[in-house]
Structures are given as structure tokens and as C-alpha cells.
Amino acid sequence: MISAIEQIGRFTLNTSSSVGGTLLFAARVFLRMFERRSYNSASIMVFINQIYFTSVQILPLFLFVAVIFGAMVNGMVFQLIKKIGQTDYLGRLLMGFVVTEISPFVTVLLVALRSSSAINAEIAVMKVNHELSTLEIFNIDLIDYLFVPRVLNGILSMVLLSSLFSLVVLSIGLFVSSVIFGTAADAYIDTLLRSASLLDMIILWFKCAAFGFFITLIPIMLGMNASQELTSIPVAVLNGMVKVFSAIIIIEVLSSIVRFI
Amino acid sequence: MRFFESEEELQEKLKDFITAHKSQMGLVSLEAPLISNLPVWSNIALIRQYHQNMSWHEAKATVDGLLHRMGMASIAEKRNPALTKEERFCAMLLRAAMVQDAVVVLDKPFGILTNLRDGHFLMHILHKVDDLIAEAHIFDYSWAKERYGVTADAED
Numbered sequence: 001m002i003s004a005i006e007q008i009g010r011f012t013l014n015t016s017s018s019v020g021g022t023l024l025f026a027a028r029v030f031l032r033m034f035e036r037r038s039y040n041s042a043s044i045m046v047f048i049n050q051i052y053f054t055s056v057q058i059l060p061l062f063l064f065v066a067v068i069f070g071a072m073v074n075g076m077v078f079q080l081i082k083k084i085g086q087t088d089y090l091g092r093l094l095m096g097f098v099v100t101e102i103s104p105f106v107t108v109l110l111v112a113l114r115s116s117s118a119i120n121a122e123i124a125v126m127k128v129n130h131e132l133s134t135l136e137i138f139n140i141d142l143i144d145y146l147f148v149p150r151v152l153n154g155i156l157s158m159v160l161l162s163s164l165f166s167l168v169v170l171s172i173g174l175f176v177s178s179v180i181f182g183t184a185a186d187a188y189i190d191t192l193l194r195s196a197s198l199l200d201m202i203i204l205w206f207k208c209a210a211f212g213f214f215i216t217l218i219p220i221m222l223g224m225n226a227s228q229e230l231t232s233i234p235v236a237v238l239n240g241m242v243k244v245f246s247a248i249i250i251i252e253v254l255s256s257i258v259r260f261i
Numbered sequence: 262m263r264f265f266e267s268e269e270e271l272q273e274k275l276k277d278f279i280t281a282h283k284s285q286m287g288l289v290s291l292e293a294p295l296i297s298n299l300p301v302w303s304n305i306a307l308i309r310q311y312h313q314n315m316s317w318h319e320a321k322a323t324v325d326g327l328l329h330r331m332g333m334a335s336i337a338e339k340r341n342p343a344l345t346k347e348e349r350f351c352a353m354l355l356r357a358a359m360v361q362d363a364v365v366v367l368d369k370p371f372g373i374l375t376n377l378r379d380g381h382f383l384m385h386i387l388h389k390v391d392d393l394i395a396e397a398h399i400f401d402y403s404w405a406k407e408r409y410g411v412t413a414d415a416e417d
Contacts, residue, residue, distance in 0.1 A: 040310065042307050126297075137286060140311050
């Protein structure tokens, strides 16, 4: 019994220490994002490269998934709406469910699978190879040069890719609605605009930004925790990805609470 | 040149030296490798881009000029694993020389240039960049003195 209580206590302490450490690190990086000295020719170059790796290289896969997913979701939504005869809810369903819930979620999964794991491994390898200490020897601040560009890229990429995903899904919706209901394009767009709520959009952008922030910050932090041994790299990546997915779930739940309660 | 009997003594003195010259430190050492996901030119240009906010066009042109001066223009786009020992050493030296009023420290250079018997290449390459650096110091073991052509015990 005492052993069980000790284990619960240890787990609680470890979890709260881990969450506290993450939030503290998040606060440091977040504040540094607003400092002028974080932006120089070197960090801007890193930012541009990161945007290319995260938002441009992913496009073929991303568009393919968006088209397949859009066709599937729209097909189901329109068939359902047609069956139950509630066409008034079409816009609300597309804007409230597909745009504000599905698009950011699928986007964050794709970006996390591709970029978070890459960032995690990259930082861990740099740590093992003494490249991080090299930067410090040359008085290059790791937060300014490595972390801020990656985190900014995460935020921007998430907002842009999620918007692109929504655009593709809604465009497919336009096609499906004209085939199933024979709806004109302007009527379809009008339905969507009438169903769009500013609050939902603000929550959506904040959610995308939070996703982008944490799915880049956590891999950086866990990559930094690697030791000087090569065997610590897979462990760092594994721990990082588990925490990234925990963060995704927490942000999703928090955004739903804000939106619906 | 500074020679030491043991690894511990060398590391301790080197650490003190780095701390004392932190803002001008240009270290050439196995402990300060090139960044593996950047090409050579970017590794060298990084110092001025970061500290002097030099545009990447200007930084690239500066580095290209320096690599040309060293006779190594062809390594600009190569990454660390693709470099020979001499090329790697030159890239690390140029990176160190990019620091403003650089105090360049060569930490056991024969640990990087393992294929060399003496310090001729080292001195030759240092002369090529002497206009860029304020001071150059070599930290090595006492038993390596002969490789530098040093016979006296006194530090230079």
C-alpha cells in the first residue's frame, strides 16, 4: 500500500516537474520571440530553411491527404444532410466541424509526424556531436539562432497549412454540393460565410498557433535532454514524440472547452 | 604555443583561456566541430551573419573570397563528413577567423590533422589568414613539441 502511494507520489512529482519545466522553457522562448536581437541574418536564414522543410516539402503529401480526406468527409456530410433533410445545417457542419476541428487536427498530425520528429532528432544529434556547445563557444545564443526560428516556423506553418487544408476541403465541398444538391457556387459560399463565427475563427487561429508552438518547442527541449551518447538519440526522439502527442490532445481538449463551454 | 604534460592540465588551462577571451574566442578543436547540417560556407559565414548581421549575399561573397585565398574554393558547398582532414581544418580555422579581433586557439591541431608529421602545413595556413586574426595560440601536449620544431621549454 505504502509502495503504491510512493509510486503515485513519484509519478505526480515527475509529471508536475516535467510540465513545469516545459512551461518555463516555453515562457523563455516565447518572450525571446519579441526581442529585436533574436532576428539577424543567420536566424532569418534558419527560419526560411525551416519554412521550406516544413511547409513546402510537405505539400505533395499534404494536398493528397487533403483531397482524399476532403472527398471522404464531404461525401459523408452531404449524404447525411440529404438523408435527414437538414440542409440548413450544412454550413454550420462544414465550418464548425470540418474547418475548426478536423483541419487543424489532421494538419498537426501530419506536421508533427514529419517535422517534430525531424527537429527532435536534429537537436539530439547536434547535442551528441557537441555542435550545440560549439555554437555557445562562438557566443551564438541557442534560443536566438536555433529555437526561435523553428518555433516561429511551427506557428506560421500550422496556420498556413491548416488554412490550406480547409480551403481544399471546402473547394471539394463546392464540387460535391453542386453534384448532389445542384447548388450554385455563390449560394454555397454564402451558406459558409453565414455559418462562420468570428469567435470560432479566433479560437481556430489560437489553436493552430498553440499547436505549432508546442509541436516544435517540445522536440527541441527533449532533443536538448539527450546525453553525449549516440544511444540517447532514439530515446530523446521517442520521449519527445510521446510528449508532442500528449500536448496535441491537451490543446485539443482545452480549445473544445473554450469553444463549447 | 603552450605545451602541457597531461590532458587534465591542458583542458584546465584551455578552459581558463577560453573564459578569459570569451568575446573574441575563435576555437579550432575537435571539441568544436563544424555544424553537420550546414555547408562549409554557411558554417564560416554564420559567425558574421549572427554577430554583425551581415547579409547572406555579403557573407557568402566574403567566405568565397577566403576559400579562394586558401585554394579551397571547391569545398564551399560540401558538408563536414565529405571533407578531407586539411579541408576540415581550413574550414574550422576560417570560421574562427571570422570572429571580430579573433583570438584563435588551435587545440591539439594534430588531433584534427592526424595525417601530418610536422607543423609546416599549420604555419603555412595560419600565415594565409594572419590579417584576419589578432592572436593565435596553440595548445598541445609537451611530447608534440618536436612536431612544431620547438626545442626550448619556454612558452612562446
